Amino acid sequence: MIPRQLIFAVAVLLIGALALFVYALRMRGRVAQVPATAEDLRPVAPPVAGATERVALFIAWDDAGALHPQSATIPLPANRQQRAEELLRALLRAYQDKNSPHPIPPGSDIRSVYLVDPGLAVIDLNAAFANGHRSGVLEEELTVTSLIQTLAANVPGILKVKILVDGKDRDTLAGHADLSTTYDVGAVNQLVTQMQSQ
Numbered sequence: 153m154i155p156r157q158l159i160f161a162v163a164v165l166l167i168g169a170l171a172l173f174v175y176a177l178r179m180r181g182r183v184a185q186v187p188a189t190a191e192d193l194r195p196v197a198p199p200v201a202g203a204t205e206r207v208a209l210f211i212a213w214d215d216a217g218a219l220h221p222q223s224a225t226i227p228l229p230a231n232r233q234q235r236a237e238e239l240l241r242a243l244l245r246a247y248q249d250k251n252s253p254h255p256i257p258p259g260s261d262i263r264s265v266y267l268v269d270p271g272l273a274v275i276d277l278n279a280a281f282a283n284g285h286r287s288g289v290l291e292e293e294l295t296v297t298s299l300i301q302t303l304a305a306n307v308p309g310i311l312k313v314k315i316l317v318d319g320k321d322r323d324t325l326a327g328h329a330d331l332s333t334t335y336d337v338g339a340v341n342q343l344v345t346q347m348q349s350q
Contacts, residue, residue: 204226204228205226205228207306208223208302208305208306209223209239209246210222210243210301211253212247212297214291219301219344219347222246232267232307233266235306235307237262239307240262240299240303243299244256244281254294254295256284259280259281260284261277262275262276262278263276263278263318263319264276267310270311271309271310271312272312273307273313274313274314275303275313275316276316282317282326285325285326286326287326288326289328292327293328296315297343297347299315300337301344304337304341312335312337314334315335316331
């Protein structure tokens with residue numbers, strides 16, 4: 153004959169195991185109902201070695217149709233090319249913020265900036281930047297002028313800027329802004345001045 157206490161202990165253990173099984177099933181169902189959080193697609197750049205400097209980022213405002221300088225403090229390397237890349241990455245981070253006045257697609261990044269003497273800078277954007285960019289004359293022109301003005305204002309000696317996508321020429325950014333040309337920094341500066349005075 154089996155002692156009563158043993159039968160009682162086994163019954164309590166079986167009820168406990170059944171309760172844990174039911175609890176696990178309910179929790180599994182709740183986890184399936186929780187919406188997935190949006191994945192952060194902003195590129196992760198390696199840490200920058202260099203002194204922290206105050207720079208001017210020319211931020212595009214879609215509603216106003218203008219660029220406005222915004223002061224930022226970022227670490228910048230001494231090398232001119234790396235300095236140019238970090239400046240533009242800081243600009244893109246500002247645009248990828250959820251409250252940006254000029255949003256750009258997730259995953260947008262600067263592949264490289266080549267400084268070619270005398271005074272030519274070549275900005276190489278990644279495909280995510282161009283392929284996901286909003287189409288529209290104003291939006292595209294604001295993006296292009298923002299990149300050029302930020303670069304020219306913070307890296308002395310740049311007179312012309314060419315924009316590539318994944319290392320190749322491209323006719324337009326997203327259907328409107330002409331990327332087949334080389335932009336004159338002086339002309340872009342005049343355009344930005346006109347935008348700000350309106």
